Amino acid sequence: MPQLEVDGALLTYDDEGPRDGDGVPLVFVHGWTADRHRWDHQLDHFSAGRRVVRLDLRGHGESGGAGSRTIEAAAADVVALLDHLKIERCALVGHSMGGMIAQTIALAHPERVERLALVGSISRMTYSRGRGLLMAASTLVPFKLFVAANIQRAFAPGHPREDIRRHIRASAATPREVVMTCYSAMRAFDVLDRLGEIRVPVLLVHGYHDIQLPVRQMLRMAKAYPDAEVRVIDAGHEIPLEKPAELTAALDRFLTARG
Numbered sequence: 187m188p189q190l191e192v193d194g195a196l197l198t199y200d201d202e203g204p205r206d207g208d209g210v211p212l213v214f215v216h217g218w219t220a221d222r223h224r225w226d227h228q229l230d231h232f233s234a235g236r237r238v239v240r241l242d243l244r245g246h247g248e249s250g251g252a253g254s255r256t257i258e259a260a261a262a263d264v265v266a267l268l269d270h271l272k273i274e275r276c277a278l279v280g281h282s283m284g285g286m287i288a289q290t291i292a293l294a295h296p297e298r299v300e301r302l303a304l305v306g307s308i309s310r311m312t313y314s315r316g317r318g319l320l321m322a323a324s325t326l327v328p329f330k331l332f333v334a335a336n337i338q339r340a341f342a343p344g345h346p347r348e349d350i351r352r353h354i355r356a357s358a359a360t361p362r363e364v365v366m367t368c369y370s371a372m373r374a375f376d377v378l379d380r381l382g383e384i385r386v387p388v389l390l391v392h393g394y395h396d397i398q399l400p401v402r403q404m405l406r407m408a409k410a411y412p413d414a415e416v417r418v419i420d421a422g423h424e425i426p427l428e429k430p431a432e433l434t435a436a437l438d439r440f441l442t443a444r445g
C-alpha cells in the first residue's frame with residue numbers, strides 16, 4: 187500500500203497496470219466521504235491493459251490529514267501525486283467532488299490532461315432559495331444524521347437498503363472535520379464560466395435519478411464545453427456503486443474513441 191507525504195498528510199494510493207500499456211495513464215479521483223475503492227470495478231478492468239492510478243483524498247479512506255479547505259487544494263494533492271509518479275499526461279476521471287477536482291486540474295494544468303471524464307459532477311453548485319436554506323439547516327443537525335440524510339438520497343429509488351446502510355456507515359466513519367470542510371469547499375466551487383478553456387474531449391456521465399446534482403445542471407455544463415459527450419444512466423448519484431459495469435463500458439468507449 188504505497189503512500190506519499192504531501193504537506194504533512196500521508197496520501198494512500200494504488201498504481202497498477204503495465205507502464206507501457208495502451209494509452210496514457212488513467213487517474214481516478216473519488217468523491218465526498220468516499221475512498222479509492224469506489225473505482226474497484228474500473229481498476230480491475232482497465233489495469234489489464236494500461237496504467238491505472240487512484241488515491242484516497244486527504245482525510246478520506248486510508249489517507250491522513252484534515253479535509254482540503256478548497257477544491258484547488260485537493261487538486262494540488264493530486265498533481266503532487268502525478269509529479270511523484272512522473273506522470274506527465276493522463277486521462278482524468280472524477281466522481282462528484284472528484285469531478286470538481288478533475289476540472290480544476292484541467293484548467294490549471296491543461297498540458298497534464300489528455301481526456302476528462304466527469305461522473306455525477308457539475309461545474310457550479312446552484313440551489314433554489316428553498317434548497318439553499320435546507321442545505322444550510324442540515325449542517326445544524328447531529329453529524330451522523332447529516333451524513334445519513336445525504337448518503338441516503340444519493341441512491342436511486344429501489345437500491346438495496348442494506349447496501350445503502352453500509353455506505354452510510356462508511357461515510358460516517360470519515361472524520362467530522364473532513365466531511366464539513368469538504369462540504370463547504372464543494373458549495374463554494376464555481377468554474378462554469380471557464381469551461382470553454384478546456385479543449386480536450388470530455389465525457390459527462392450522469393444518473394437520471396440524481397437529486398444531489400440534478401441532470402439539468404449537468405446539461406448546462408454540456409453546452410459550455412467545446413467538446414462534450416453526454417451519457418445518462420438509470421441510476422442516482424452513486425453511479426460507481428449502482429451501475430459499475432455500465433460506467434466502465436462508457437469509459438471504455440470514450441477512452442478508445444478518436445479525439
